[in-house]
Amino acid sequence: MASLDLTIVWAGIIGFAVMAYVVMDGFDLGIGILFPTLAVGDERDQAMNSIAPVWDGNETWLVMGGGGLFAAFPLAYAIILPATYPLMIAMLLGLVFRGVAFEFRWRDSGHRPLWDAAFSIGSVVAALAQGITLGAILQGIRVENDAYAGGWLDWLSPFSVLTGVAVVIGYALLGATWLIWKTEGPCQRHARRAAFWLGLATLVALGGVSAATPFLHYDYWRRWFAMPGVLATAQVPLLVAISTATFFWSLRREFELLPFLMALVLFLLGFVGLGISIYPHIVPRTVTIWDAAAPHDSQVFMLVGAVVIIPLILAYTAWAYWVFRGKVGTHGYH
Structure with a gap:
């Protein structure tokens, strides 16, 4: 029983780390996606300054999610990584490009258009790779003898491309709503206009992925539509409808923080919908979290570290956001 409980605890920790990454790095990737639409000069400078204090710290959760998966669920790590190597390489290269561009655009102003392009392209590539990876996992990974048995491009399909595009659009929405909250003047007005259209596009993309997912496998269909489970799962689309209505209402009323919160x-x-679809599998339909879990003693040992490290990460992240609260201008936070 202790082993079962720890496995669920570690699944929760990994899920929390992934969600924290999506929430915290999603908006700054979104700003990179939106970057070509922003006016050269003040608008772009404001957008960059709004994420300057937090963008690199946000990726702490990516490291924790990947490292935690390797340590707590080594079998899943050994299957998922070989199945998505091209996507992981693309994502990391995208993050490197945008990280380098972020620093160099300020110091090498003569080549600023080049660094701006690298920042935007790196953001799109990283977001698209993350979305396609999600689709590849959802559609299923071929496993034989506890090892990946597929080919180099098994991850590529119409469904995985759909999820990739959906994540890019969703991240752009997060970026736009972040700018509504953190900027003012022309940049904020631009972000507010973009958020309206991106909100509509996100709704269409989310609907497309949600409609396609149950047709991938009967297990997904059963989890969402079989009685009596449908009485619980139906609350998710209901909450989506309520959140969407609140989002557009808050945009119309020109609220600043509420659109960002509703996008989150x-x-x-x-993420809850994803959990409903795949739980208790970590590699859908082939490997459960208990099949993939590390030995009990290893889970105990790592949990001691996690209990110390996670609150520290949360504390310094909260402190950074508190210190850099308020509005940002072309030369930094007021």
């Missing part, structure tokens, strides 16, 4: 709620509900 939509991502959270999408």
